[in-house]
Amino acid sequence: MSGPRSAADPQPGRALPGLDLGRLRGYLDREAPDLVDGPLRGGVLPGGKSNLTYAVTDGRTRFVVRRPPLGHVLATAHDMGREYRVQRALAPTPVPVPRVLLHCPDAKVIGAPFYLMSHVDGRVYRVPAELTPLGPAAVAGLARSLVHTLADLHAVAPDSVGLADFGRPDGFAARQVRRWKTQLDASRSRDLPGIEELHDRLAAAVPVAGAATVVHGDFRLDNAVVGPDGDIRAVLDWEMSTLGDPLTDLGLLLVYSARLHAPGWPAPDELAVAYADRTGRDVRDLGWYVAFASFKLAVILEGVHYRYVRGQTVGAGFDRVGERVPPLIAQGLSTLGES
Numbered sequence: 001m002s003g004p005r006s007a008a009d010p011q012p013g014r015a016l017p018g019l020d021l022g023r024l025r026g027y028l029d030r031e032a033p034d035l036v037d038g039p040l041r042g043g044v045l046p047g048g049k050s051n052l053t054y055a056v057t058d059g060r061t062r063f064v065v066r067r068p069p070l071g072h073v074l075a076t077a078h079d080m081g082r083e084y085r086v087q088r089a090l091a092p093t094p095v096p097v098p099r100v101l102l103h104c105p106d107a108k109v110i111g112a113p114f115y116l117m118s119h120v121d122g123r124v125y126r127v128p129a130e131l132t133p134l135g136p137a138a139v140a141g142l143a144r145s146l147v148h149t150l151a152d153l154h155a156v157a158p159d160s161v162g163l164a165d166f167g168r169p170d171g172f173a174a175r176q177v178r179r180w181k182t183q184l185d186a187s188r189s190r191d192l193p194g195i196e197e198l199h200d201r202l203a204a205a206v207p208v209a210g211a212a213t214v215v216h217g218d219f220r221l222d223n224a225v226v227g228p229d230g231d232i233r234a235v236l237d238w239e240m241s242t243l244g245d246p247l248t249d250l251g252l253l254l255v256y257s258a259r260l261h262a263p264g265w266p267a268p269d270e271l272a273v274a275y276a277d278r279t280g281r282d283v284r285d286l287g288w289y290v291a292f293a294s295f296k297l298a299v300i301l302e303g304v305h306y307r308y309v310r311g312q313t314v315g316a317g318f319d320r321v322g323e324r325v326p327p328l329i330a331q332g333l334s335t336l337g338e339s
Helices: 021-031 080-090 128-134 136-155 172-186 195-203 246-257 268-279 287-309 321-338
Strands: 041-044 052-057 062-067 100-104 114-118 213-215 224-226 232-235 242-244
Touching: 021 100, 062 080, 080 100, 080 114, 128 136, 136 213, 136 224, 136 232, 136 246, 136 268, 172 195, 172 242, 172 246, 172 287, 195 287, 195 321, 213 246, 246 268, 246 287, 287 321
Parallel strands: none
Antiparallel strands: 041 052, 052 062, 062 114, 100 114, 213 242, 224 232
């Protein structure tokens, strides 16, 4: 495993969409001459549906490059500097993150801002079939590790790691609802029945939040590198991180986890209790957060679908992303109805 996704070994001479290895090498020779020694080769790491991630090596050192997606990009999204900054800030904390190496804000180098981070040994689990061979006990242990890692993130005092100005926590949840509606309006390519109603109901019932923390914004199992003993070795994909309501992270984790039908994986309410036990937070009223997570994920996937129908995605697996949006809308409405 290299960085966020497993991939075939980088191949020499391969043209990479969105990453000119010659231009990258020239930049590294100027800015970090001790980092590489020899011709670069690389490959696109599969699995990501937003920012592009590449495994790159000079034959001696292996590292990972992250850049924004091709084509349609919301102006406030895909900020490489934020990803770089939060991972660098969290490095001395109990939260496991890759070691960031270099940030380039100059889009002229490869066509977009980018950053480099270290390779992390381990595995990324994406589907239940990959978990099943581990056995129920190991799967349950992995789930606990994931929840404990989220709790550890939310225990970090932002000002203690230089992130006091990393976001605007006041009014965070209401602003998030507006932000994802803006993203939806910028990515419309088809009619989505029910999504306006879901947005309006969320906007009308925003809960009063407790103390703000660093939030990841897309915390889930397949954004983590897992070691052979089920330990979380690195949390990945920090593009949506900010300061805000930690229960938005928990709500999203519960939506993702409900689809992990592997023996031993806890039910969403069990994960919520494990989080509460670790943090001491009240999680009895999570309905709004789960419904918001369904809305947010629907908008994210609709944005991916928008880029796919315009030929702006890289790699396989994008052709059926759009099918996953209507069930999320229905789930969000159903959850609000039960709250």
